[in-house]
Amino acid sequence: MAKTTATQQTILTSARRHFMEHGFKSASLNRIVADAGYTKGAFYGYYASKEELFDALVSQTSQGLAQAMGNVTAGWTGYPESEQLEHLDEAFFAQLPELADFIVSHRDDLRLILTRSAGTRYEGFLDSLVENNTKHIEPLLARMGLGNMDPDTYRLLMTAYYGTLVRIATGGYTKDEIVAKMRDVQIVFQGGIMTLLQEQGAAKKRED
Amino acid sequence: MAKTTATQQTILTSARRHFMEHGFKSASLNRIVADAGYTKGAFYGYYASKEELFDALVSQTSQGLAQAMGNVTAGWTGYPESEQLEHLDEAFFAQLPELADFIVSHRDDLRLILTRSAGTRYEGFLDSLVENNTKHIEPLLARMGLGNMDPDTYRLLMTAYYGTLVRIATGGYTKDEIVAKMRDVQIVFQGGIMTLLQEQGAAKKRED
Amino acid sequence: MAKTTATQQTILTSARRHFMEHGFKSASLNRIVADAGYTKGAFYGYYASKEELFDALVSQTSQGLAQAMGNVTAGWTGYPESEQLEHLDEAFFAQLPELADFIVSHRDDLRLILTRSAGTRYEGFLDSLVENNTKHIEPLLARMGLGNMDPDTYRLLMTAYYGTLVRIATGGYTKDEIVAKMRDVQIVFQGGIMTLLQEQGAAKKRED
Amino acid sequence: MAKTTATQQTILTSARRHFMEHGFKSASLNRIVADAGYTKGAFYGYYASKEELFDALVSQTSQGLAQAMGNVTAGWTGYPESEQLEHLDEAFFAQLPELADFIVSHRDDLRLILTRSAGTRYEGFLDSLVENNTKHIEPLLARMGLGNMDPDTYRLLMTAYYGTLVRIATGGYTKDEIVAKMRDVQIVFQGGIMTLLQEQGAAKKRED
DNA sequence: TATGAATGAGCCTTCATTCAT
DNA sequence: CATGAATGAAGGCTCATTCAT
Numbered sequence: 001m002a003k004t005t006a007t008q009q010t011i012l013t014s015a016r017r018h019f020m021e022h023g024f025k026s027a028s029l030n031r032i033v034a035d036a037g038y039t040k041g042a043f044y045g046y047y048a049s050k051e052e053l054f055d056a057l058v059s060q061t062s063q064g065l066a067q068a069m070g071n072v073t074a075g076w077t078g079y080p081e082s083e084q085l086e087h088l089d090e091a092f093f094a095q096l097p098e099l100a101d102f103i104v105s106h107r108d109d110l111r112l113i114l115t116r117s118a119g120t121r122y123e124g125f126l127d128s129l130v131e132n133n134t135k136h137i138e139p140l141l142a143r144m145g146l147g148n149m150d151p152d153t154y155r156l157l158m159t160a161y162y163g164t165l166v167r168i169a170t171g172g173y174t175k176d177e178i179v180a181k182m183r184d185v186q187i188v189f190q191g192g193i194m195t196l197l198q199e200q201g202a203a204k205k206r207e208d
Numbered sequence: 209m210a211k212t213t214a215t216q217q218t219i220l221t222s223a224r225r226h227f228m229e230h231g232f233k234s235a236s237l238n239r240i241v242a243d244a245g246y247t248k249g250a251f252y253g254y255y256a257s258k259e260e261l262f263d264a265l266v267s268q269t270s271q272g273l274a275q276a277m278g279n280v281t282a283g284w285t286g287y288p289e290s291e292q293l294e295h296l297d298e299a300f301f302a303q304l305p306e307l308a309d310f311i312v313s314h315r316d317d318l319r320l321i322l323t324r325s326a327g328t329r330y331e332g333f334l335d336s337l338v339e340n341n342t343k344h345i346e347p348l349l350a351r352m353g354l355g356n357m358d359p360d361t362y363r364l365l366m367t368a369y370y371g372t373l374v375r376i377a378t379g380g381y382t383k384d385e386i387v388a389k390m391r392d393v394q395i396v397f398q399g400g401i402m403t404l405l406q407e408q409g410a411a412k413k414r415e416d
Numbered sequence: 417m418a419k420t421t422a423t424q425q426t427i428l429t430s431a432r433r434h435f436m437e438h439g440f441k442s443a444s445l446n447r448i449v450a451d452a453g454y455t456k457g458a459f460y461g462y463y464a465s466k467e468e469l470f471d472a473l474v475s476q477t478s479q480g481l482a483q484a485m486g487n488v489t490a491g492w493t494g495y496p497e498s499e500q501l502e503h504l505d506e507a508f509f510a511q512l513p514e515l516a517d518f519i520v521s522h523r524d525d526l527r528l529i530l531t532r533s534a535g536t537r538y539e540g541f542l543d544s545l546v547e548n549n550t551k552h553i554e555p556l557l558a559r560m561g562l563g564n565m566d567p568d569t570y571r572l573l574m575t576a577y578y579g580t581l582v583r584i585a586t587g588g589y590t591k592d593e594i595v596a597k598m599r600d601v602q603i604v605f606q607g608g609i610m611t612l613l614q615e616q617g618a619a620k621k622r623e624d
Numbered sequence: 625m626a627k628t629t630a631t632q633q634t635i636l637t638s639a640r641r642h643f644m645e646h647g648f649k650s651a652s653l654n655r656i657v658a659d660a661g662y663t664k665g666a667f668y669g670y671y672a673s674k675e676e677l678f679d680a681l682v683s684q685t686s687q688g689l690a691q692a693m694g695n696v697t698a699g700w701t702g703y704p705e706s707e708q709l710e711h712l713d714e715a716f717f718a719q720l721p722e723l724a725d726f727i728v729s730h731r732d733d734l735r736l737i738l739t740r741s742a743g744t745r746y747e748g749f750l751d752s753l754v755e756n757n758t759k760h761i762e763p764l765l766a767r768m769g770l771g772n773m774d775p776d777t778y779r780l781l782m783t784a785y786y787g788t789l790v791r792i793a794t795g796g797y798t799k800d801e802i803v804a805k806m807r808d809v810q811i812v813f814q815g816g817i818m819t820l821l822q823e824q825g826a827a828k829k830r831e832d
Numbered sequence: 833t834a835t836g837a838a839t840g841a842g843c844c845t846t847c848a849t850t851c852a853t
Numbered sequence: 854c855a856t857g858a859a860t861g862a863a864g865g866c867t868c869a870t871t872c873a874t
Contacts, residue, residue: 007854026233042855044849050848157372159375164368181364188397188403188404192398192400249868252866254837444868456871460870460872569809572788572792575788576809583784597774597777601784607818608816609812612808631858653844662859664861666860669857
């Protein structure tokens with residue numbers, strides 16, 4: 001955990017603003033550094049590249065986010081497999097306040113990671129979160145007899161679900177709004193999936 | 209309907225590949241043209257700018273898409289207001305095969321419009337479609353007593369819904385898969401929203 | 417006197433407009449030809465270069481102008497040397513109406529030659545007219561005892577004089593206005609030069 | 625008063641030569657910089673644009689020139705209106721040596737401003753000087769009963785007058801030559817205008 | 833006669849990066 | 854620690870001209 005000097009802080013602040021405004025690729029290092037009141041030489045004393053600068057800005061938050069998501073998962077993977085599904089919501093709702101706190105206090109960095117990272121290694125961050133989580137849940141669903149849903153469709157829905165969470169996280173909401181909206185969205189997707197499964201069941205019966 | 213020469217076709221093909229790979233902004237005109245086996249001068253004999261090249265690639269498809277979406281809307285706005293809501297699904301499902309046909313036969317262009325157009329006038333294409341449709345539906349919902357849902361949340365869900373349609377459209381699916389998946393997704397979102405409204409109704413009762 | 421075809425006429429007209437608006441160098445051959453409704457290939461069938469096009473536009477007028485100026489000179493060089501000076505004005509005034517006619521009927525071309533020709537061989541046209549005329553008059557002045565005026569200053573004044581004639585010619589004046597203004601300007605310069613000579617004479621006396 | 629480095633000096637010198645030879649627009653930045661022995665990148669470390677380079681070359685001198693011209697005006701506008709006209713010459717002659725000094729020591733820059741600035745913000749510099757001065761003098765003349773001269777003709781003559789001053793300034797003259805020539809030219813124009821007015825007076829009488 | 837495809841050199845500008853001091 | 858000079862490749866675009874057909 002190398003100390004960040006005052007110079008670095010100034011540069012980081014300027015960089016945040018520029019990356020936010022133009023995205024990673026279009027932001028000009030020249031202007032970032034000049035706005036911070038330094039020269040390019042100074043910058044390269046601290047960071048090896050533009051990408052490393054972006055990294056310095058978001059790596060901690062990105063890890064925090066990954067962990068926060070992991071906590072949700074941990075909340076239900078602790079149970080015996082047969083009971084996991086019923087604890088899914090519970091775990092999510094339990095972690096929600098903490099997650100919202102995290103979001104509110106790292107919002108700018110989250111925006112960077114989730115919406116301004118094209119051209120960096122964070123480009124697919126959201127997708128990997130989705131992937132990671134889906135990997136855990138899919139086998140459960142299969143076992144639980146809900147497997148008649150096409151896994152690809154399930155993935156599609158998960159992407160939409162996470163995408164919506166991202167939108168909530170990066171919108172300008174207060175902590176309470178975040179909690180409420182994420183709760184509502186969770187209900188919608190869960191309820192929606194249930195509806196679909198029932199419909200499919202009914203359709204199958206008709207076929208028989 | 210100016211004829212496109214063989215040269216133009218070659219350039220367009222190269223451009224499609226580059227735009228697809230890097231997006232509009234990051235794609236290099238230099239390389240597009242060189243890959244096509246021509247010089248920049250040749251290119252500017254056909255197109256006035258990089259943006260016009262992008263436009264040549266997608267403008268027809270973009271109009272087709274807008275019209276296809278309009279057809280769906282036209283399918284239910286024809287009814288008296290009080291009956292519109294119940295015809296919503298019907299209209300969508302009715303148009304689905306046609307829409308899927310359109311998607312399959314314009315897939316690459318749709319990808320360009322919906323996922324690679326940052327920096328062009330197509331940048332907000334999806335958002336404007338969402339906006340347009342939401343504008344039509346919101347008053348309906350309000351009148352139907354479903355207005356207890358936060359309009360902002362509704363918008364969030366609509367964005368997710370359309371985003372998912374886009375993913376389906378730009379994924380590598382066959383026509384039948386597209387129809388099936390879009391149908392399923394429609395069911396999920398509709399069912400999910402109903403679930404949320406019931407939950408909210410129930411919660412309200414508990415409060416009283 | 418090769419015939420100019422209709423095509424050439426169209427191109428020439430377009431060229432005149434463009435050269436007038438942007439000057440020779442900045443005018444785009446591309447646009448000249450396109451505006452005329454032809455292609456570059458057609459153009460190069462008639463003219464070997466952009467400069468030759470300019471030439472085609474103005475060469476006749478330029479010769480006419482040179483001759484018109486020559487006529488003025490001829491008007492007084494016919495007299496015996498000792499009387500030439502006193503016929504100078506007379507000759508000029510006598511030719512004025514004809515000159516004004518010429519100007520009015522070739523105004524656009526004159527503007528081209530005198531104000532838009534940078535980059536062509538007409539660039540120094542005015543200067544050469546000045547030079548030519550001054551060459552004739554200088555010896556006269558020297559002989560007439562008016563030679564105490566610095567020839568270089570005289571040249572300066574001639575440049576100003578011709579420059580003013582050009583401004584009158586290329587301004588939007590009617591024939592009568594041209595005659596009147598050129599007359600006035602002639603009076604001013606001649607009167608001014610006389611004044612200077614007298615002043616110099618007086619100054620010399622004071623020195624003695 | 626930012627210091628100009630040796631590199632900048634080299635570039636400025638090269639730029640001066642190129643601008644002088646080809647004018648602002650036609651001069652190639654590429655060649656300016658290459659001739660100076662640097663790359664384009666180096667150049668843009670110092671100046672934000674080609675125009676800014678031109679500006680760096682002439683801005684100081686342009687201000688000096690404007691002020692010098694202002695000094696002349698200040699020399700006679702201090703008097704009560706009824707006496708201003710008679711002090712006009714006096715003021716001009718009084719400022720002449722100083723003006724000539726200024727010209728001699730900024731000649732190259734003056735040439736740039738007055739004859740090579742097409743395409744820059746200095747393009748109309750001379751015209752604005754003329755305009756400015758004419759604006760001051762015209763009402764004076766009107767009031768003094770000399771108003772029977774067509775204001776348009778007066779403007780024509782003023783343009784010629786200033787144009788001649790510019791030619792003197794940008795010619796290769798020594799300070800003393802400048803003073804002498806400007807003095808002579810002033811006498812010529814003033815004397816010439818008087819002559820014209822008398823002539824016009826005489827003509828009028830003949831008409832009556 | 834006229835087309836139109838194509839060239840190739842040039843334009844000004846931006847940028848991330850290097851490095852001696 | 855920080856500067857600031859300099860690079861070199863790339864960016865999109867314009868232009869007069871050539872030439873086969």
